[in-house]
Amino acid sequence: MSTHQNPVVPAPGAVSDATATGDTQAARTLRRQQYGWYLNDWANAAFSATVLTVFLGPYLTTVAGNAADAHGDVHPFGIPVRAGAFFPYTISASVLLSVGVMLLAGAVADRTGRHRRMLGCFAYLGAAATLGMFFLRGDRYLLGGALLLVANISYAVSAALANSFLPGLAAPDDRDAVSSKGWAFGYAGGGLLLVVNLAMFEGHAALGLSSGTAVRLCLASAGAWWALFTIAPMLRLPARPRTGVARPAGGEQAGSSSGTLRELLSTLRGMRRFPLTLLFLVAFLCYNDGIQTVVSQASLYGSAELHMGQTTLVVAILLVQIVAIGGALLLGRLARRYGAKRTVLGSLVGWVFTLTLGYLMPARQPVWFFVLACLIGLVLGGSQALSRSIFSHLIPAGREAEYFSLYKISDRGTSWMGPLVFGLAYQLTGSYRSAIISLLVFFAIGFALLLQVPVRRAIEAVGNPVPERL
Template identity: 25%
Template sequence: MTDAVPAAPSSSAGPATRTPRWPVVAWGLWDWGSAAFNAVATTFVFTVYLTSSSFGPKSATTVALSNALLVAGLVVLVIAPITGQRADASARRKLWLAINTGVVVLCLALMSLVKADAAFLWLGLGLLAVGTVFYELAAVNYNAMLAQVSTPKSVGKVSGFGWGMGYLGGIVLLLIVYFGFIHPDVGLFGVTSTDGWSVRVAMLIAAVWFALSALPVLFAVPENTGLPGRAKVGLVGSYRVLGQDVARLWRVNRHTVYFLISSAVFRDGLTGVFTFGGVLAASTFGFSAGQVIIFAIAANVVAGIATIASGPLDDRVGPKPLIIVSLAGLIVSGTMVFLFHDGGQTVFWIFGLILCLFVGPAQSASRTFLARLIPAGREGEVFGLYATTGRAATFLAPAAFGIMVTIGGEPYWGILGIVFVLAAGLALLIPVKSAQPAVS
């Protein structure tokens, strides 16, 4: 890292000039397309398909899925920081975004080969695990490019736009694949569920969707300039350099480290809101499968609009107040869901959608908070640490959810587990300083 930390937003956010519109739109389109992996592959379609009875007992397939994603998470944990670091140093950030995205697109396309048969389970899990690793690596480079498409005055607006595009893109793609192929007995082009074709064709659509959406950023945004003062090192040497840089980061900009820790905690709570939202809707509030999907679409609409709208507020008041207000809103609305669960579906619709108002702004502002702290040229490395710390904390929300369900004996008690994780993240965030004086 550098030997001084700026007191104002760092130069990593670019010069204080007007942000060109087309590069911002092109950058946001990658997030729009990434819904192909986030929403279709890992959340609502392919993972549900792999854990269906076609692939074996649900308990066994669920454990296998969990193990595959655990391995993928461990790989990301180990390699994300050095891949970002190497892209920073070599001026190949955009190149590696293209390569990593290309691997994800290939995995999505190959998922169309996974027939509804137990013999294809491990092929599906392998593709999902590999896709997860390369998606996370692509996201490191993508997040680092925020500095190249924004200025200190617009970084919040740009980040909010990109994150909101991801939510809205997920809605559009889910509507296409669900009502075009999965929901009807005979979908578009005569596709049926025989041999899993409805899902398999959906994965091809997802692959094309991501590929086309990812192309603009590769042409509209220039490559990063690199770090000319840093000598080239091998793979092992990259870990040594990483250790030196983290040690210097701790000495010079300790609050960046504090933020990485606090954000890892509250980001896992944010993930838990969506991960367990459908489970609670069905188990506690009596939503049917169709009602869950309708709520998911409404939730993504609310989250997407709120995230885009919060961007200018981020630039005006700063990301930390926005994160604090968002986490407080999540804690209060989550507690209301718990306290008034006897009110049935109306309660879940009201407070569930209020929850979704705050998730996206907290996620986007977390990204801009870090972007404002990173010294110029180190974005990939620090966002790699952001990915690593996030992976290190992914057990918190599931564990807290499970513990509270065990204590209370009912699924709705799990809401308190998510609330506790969010509250812990908020408590860790409050002492973190947004900017520090320069230190020699």
């Protein structure tokens, strides 16, 4: 009897079935990771909507007023500060501090591969600080300022680290849609909690709560929401490899602060090697500064110039949140057909139309103010989501966290330019209409600069695959 055995031949189609099974499993894993990433936006948008946009500014100003002297000043660290200016000054300080923290955190994350762990640490630090705002009462304005500093810096750093996952979660041609869904989830999550909190605040008397207690519960709820829904990204986001950076000369350990600072400086110098990436950043800096100023000053414009009541302003804020969900998804679909750059350029034209309408809008006409809010929501989410997607293509591989930290700096660290122009225009003319129309300069410059960015060549310059539609 021969000992030779016939080889086992797989049944027809078995190999392809196994391959298909593997592909299906990989697709499921990728979708699971993407939803984890979407839920990070869902989680932290509650802080932006409930705390920064609506409740903390007026409440912290009241608390500071309780501690003010006869001249209306508080004295943090012995420095006289108008009670009404304490909140914006604290926001400005947090933005400036977040610049350095984001850059260092991005460098450490790329150097060590601990993106997910660091994202979780900053997210839960920010959530804890936000929960701590429940104890903000009486004249404890310094406590409020400290908690705001910690929470806002943590929010900025965690958002920058989350953005660095985008290139690994979507193929080049799918990135616009994935980024747009992330923004949509953010507006949905932030808007949902804001609706609940506004309902609680408006009905605080029926619930047996004082207005101050209702505000403190609203603030704390944003921290609880942030902490609860951050569990999903911590469980679902993939581990990321560390970059293959050689140990610095002189024997510093890989995790040392001197080595990290050297790599940070190297990143800043290295930006000069990619001038087209830098040009896109400058374009984004310009038009996004206009966007942030419109959003932050819309309530002031509505109340002071258009004489809208508080209820109208609240409804308008909710409309922006709700419409921005559909706007982000709609512009994501348009980008798939026309390309992200063309769609962003089109959204900037939409911003110009929106500002013009706001300038011409009659006072005491809530319906027109609601139309303005819908237009802002329509172009808000999409222009930011697609800008994030475009930038993800322009980053050299292995430097995602560092470069997205630079991106977030252009998002947050330069937001003083728009308010400065807005304020100067009002000071010179005495009209908020002149102030709002003055912001057109940011969209015009941003449009002109973005038009000059050859996106395909910029992607090729950093060595990334080029999507079919740009």
